[in-house]
Amino acid sequence: MSLISFENVVKDFDGRKVLDGLSFSVEKGEILAIVGPSGTGKSVTLKHIVRLLTPDSGRVTVDGVDVSECSSRQLRAIRRRVGYLFQGGALLAWKTVEENVALPLKECDCLPDDKIDRRVEAALAAVELSDAAEKFPAEISGGMQKRAGLARAIVRESDVVLYDEPTSGLDPVTSVTINSLIKKLNRKLGITSVVVTHDLQGALAFADRILLLKEGKAVECSTPAEFAASENPAVREFLSAMKGEMQ
Amino acid sequence: MSFIREVGRTTRVMIASIFAFPTVLRSRDSRADFAVQLYKTGIGTLPVVTVVSLFTGMILALQVGLELRRFNQEMYLGAAVMITLIREMAPFSCGMCLAACVGSAIAAELGTMKVNDEIDALEIMSISPIRYLAVPRILALVVMAPLVAFFCCAIGTLGGGIVGSTQLGVNFEQYMSSAMSMAEPKDLFVGLLKALVFGLVIGTVSVAQGMGTSLGATGVGRATQRSVVVSFLMILMLGYMITRVFYR
Numbered sequence: 043m044s045l046i047s048f049e050n051v052v053k054d055f056d057g058r059k060v061l062d063g064l065s066f067s068v069e070k071g072e073i074l075a076i077v078g079p080s081g082t083g084k085s086v087t088l089k090h091i092v093r094l095l096t097p098d099s100g101r102v103t104v105d106g107v108d109v110s111e112c113s114s115r116q117l118r119a120i121r122r123r124v125g126y127l128f129q130g131g132a133l134l135a136w137k138t139v140e141e142n143v144a145l146p147l148k149e150c151d152c153l154p155d156d157k158i159d160r161r162v163e164a165a166l167a168a169v170e171l172s173d174a175a176e177k178f179p180a181e182i183s184g185g186m187q188k189r190a191g192l193a194r195a196i197v198r199e200s201d202v203v204l205y206d207e208p209t210s211g212l213d214p215v216t217s218v219t220i221n222s223l224i225k226k227l228n229r230k231l232g233i234t235s236v237v238v239t240h241d242l243q244g245a246l247a248f249a250d251r252i253l254l255l256k257e258g259k260a261v262e263c264s265t266p267a268e269f270a271a272s273e274n275p276a277v278r279e280f281l282s283a284m285k286g287e288m289q
Numbered sequence: 290m291s292f293i294r295e296v297g298r299t300t301r302v303m304i305a306s307i308f309a310f311p312t313v314l315r316s317r318d319s320r321a322d323f324a325v326q327l328y329k330t331g332i333g334t335l336p337v338v339t340v341v342s343l344f345t346g347m348i349l350a351l352q353v354g355l356e357l358r359r360f361n362q363e364m365y366l367g368a369a370v371m372i373t374l375i376r377e378m379a380p381f382s383c384g385m386c387l388a389a390c391v392g393s394a395i396a397a398e399l400g401t402m403k404v405n406d407e408i409d410a411l412e413i414m415s416i417s418p419i420r421y422l423a424v425p426r427i428l429a430l431v432v433m434a435p436l437v438a439f440f441c442c443a444i445g446t447l448g449g450g451i452v453g454s455t456q457l458g459v460n461f462e463q464y465m466s467s468a469m470s471m472a473e474p475k476d477l478f479v480g481l482l483k484a485l486v487f488g489l490v491i492g493t494v495s496v497a498q499g500m501g502t503s504l505g506a507t508g509v510g511r512a513t514q515r516s517v518v519v520s521f522l523m524i525l526m527l528g529y530m531i532t533r534v535f536y537r
Contacts, residue, residue, distance in 0.1 A: 077444070092413050094409050121413055126413045128410055130405055132405060132409070134407060138514065148316065150415050150416060280443045
């Protein structure tokens, strides 16, 4: 059974169908990159997995549990397993990096202070941010904010991490660092990852499979090698558009 | 339709927050945040509140005093100023100051958090934004509003006394004794009750507007503006209703 599955999901915003019968699945331990032009529903897809949005029709399941129909207790259990990295990091401005990372442990898991400290240290070390632990979000760069957000996403030892544009607005060097971090966390901790990205080069390098969305539908889902060689006109069009953008 | 939706959302925030009030003392973080909010609401607004209430009392004393002088009744100036302040003007000006200074800041802060995905991030971590963000802010307003209103009343009365003694020839001691003799415990109770209700309404409206923000920076501006306008209107309407209930 797949860990995450979308079955014919439809989502409409003010008469505009953003997801139009979307179906795909994510296997345990894999990295799935979701790519596609802007406005095709990539971030909307991600938000359905943790019920920040609910589908108008269709089903989204995590480990067999229907996310939109489940009880609040089941939803808490699902969210407990899922870390989410937002585009801007979504760190609380009045807390230091360390306090931001410790937040879910303090507020939800009610762990003793020494255990929280150990877990926070380990999460910050995993994203190579130990030096910035006592800084406030406004005092660190965009890339560091994303890494801090990632530390917060993995500090509860989540087995799934959802990444929403982890490299957007970052320079190429920092983008490579973040991409290799995604891969490292997946290989080292066995974290299942769903990555929404515009960075096709990065996706080809770190993903196990790439899903191309077009007009709210999945038009291709294949390994990076198959994706690059695909004869699907939508893939060819997307690849040539990306190539043009890079040139 | 959207008006009904807004009322529904605000009511939901109010009910959920009231039920979650006891949780503010549960964790160290919540207690610390509550203390910060108490400071911002109480001490942070004192300069504005002092100026507003001082001049409210002075204007009131001047207008009422000039009329009383026509009938040689200046000795009742203190009573007139005190009763007007304690029943109406103190909670009213306190409400206006809190809506403008604190409510708008809450709506802007939570609105910015909403558009930056910080509120969604809390939800995903299973941290209730109502418990973590709304309760400390609303409860601080509920606790501090009556105290600020009482302070408004004291400063306003003092301002009235200054005008009475310097411009209307009313002895300050006579003014104060007239003020203290006419005010009843019921007036104080109603004034403080009004302030408490205003605090709850300002907090709830501001939190609901902030958390309901969409459309980026424009949305934050709109939420801030709406929180102030809706709070002002609610203060006026509820002020009348409470007066109607207690003074028939």
